[in-house]
Amino acid sequence: MARKVLCRLLVAAVAACLAATVRAGWLRGSATFYGGANAAGTMGGACGYGDLYSAGYGTDTAALSSALFNDGAACGECYQVQCDQKNSQWCKPGVTVTVTATNLCPADYSQPSNDGGWCNPPRQHFDMSQPVWEKIGVYSGGIIPVFFQRTACVKQGGVRFTVTGSNYFVLVLITNVAGSGSVKAVWVKGSATDRMPMARNWGANWQSLAGLAGQALTFGVTSTDGRTVVVPDVVPAWWKFGQSFTSGVQFPI
Structure with a gap:
């Protein structure tokens, strides 16, 4: 009998150790959901990705509180999220x-941070699409405590560039970024112009005020983990505003 008790204690200790290992490096936050059962309400958004299906992101997405969103610098980042079952019956x-x-996920200062103002600073909060939230939480719970951590983004194909704007205001949406998922800096070089830095306009959109129409465009993209890929002539000289071009280059995982 004593041996059985000891074995049970050892099993419990190993389980606790494994649980602690799983939590190592993870952060605490909270999560709600939005967008409806089909996630239709999640399309568009402050990163500028538009239709999340055609952009390759689907419904496994989240709106971040400002403490995580970082004025758009977090656009494209990937996170692992799990419900904190020790602190919620809704996991x-x-x-x-x-x-x-x-x-x-914008702040709502008309509501207290612990009762409705879930995205108020300094809360680290995920307002997830309903379909993916319901994989970890029970619908009637509404909000759950979570553990989360950054993880590498896995993508199919190369980095994608969508060009909009006008002759002297070129706006480039950069999507399908693997690795860190998010972009820290961008430069552009036209076939008839020198290399020049671009500035973040909003979300994942980067701007140049140079006249780039009629030129083949080469981009250098630096991710937030410090890696840079150079994509030569990914946008051909015959490009038109509103077109998208996918490179054969991708960030390593």
């Missing part, structure tokens, strides 16, 4: 999901 235990940051 679906044993499930971890990966979501991509595609939107901002």
Whole structure:
């Protein structure tokens, strides 16, 4: 009998150790959901990705509180999220999901941070699409405590560039970024112009005030983990505003 008790204690200790290992490096936050059962309400958003299906992000997405969103610098980042089942009855235990940051969850200062103002600073909060939230939480719970951590983004194909704007205001949306998922800096070089830095306009949109129409465009993109990829002539000289071009180059995982 004593041996059985000892074995049970050892099993419990190992389980606790494994649980602690899983939590190591994870942060605490909270999560709600939005966008409806089909996630239609999540399309668009403060990163500028537009239709999240055609952009390759689907419904495994989240709007981040401003403490995480970082004025758009977090657009495209990937996070693993799991419900903190020790502190909520609304968890679906044993499930971890990966979501991509595609939107901002704005602060609501008319509500207290612990009762409705879930995205108020300094809260680290995920307003997830309903389909992915329901993988880790019970619908009637509404809000759950979570553990979360950054994780590498896995993408198919190369980095994508969508060019909009006008002759002297070129706006480039950069999507399908693997690795860190988010972009820190961008430069552009036209076939008839020198290399020049671009500035973040909003979300994942980067701007140049140079006249680039009629030129083939080369981009250098630096991710937030410090890696840079150079994409030569990814946009051909015959490009038109509103077109998208996918490179054969991608960030390593």
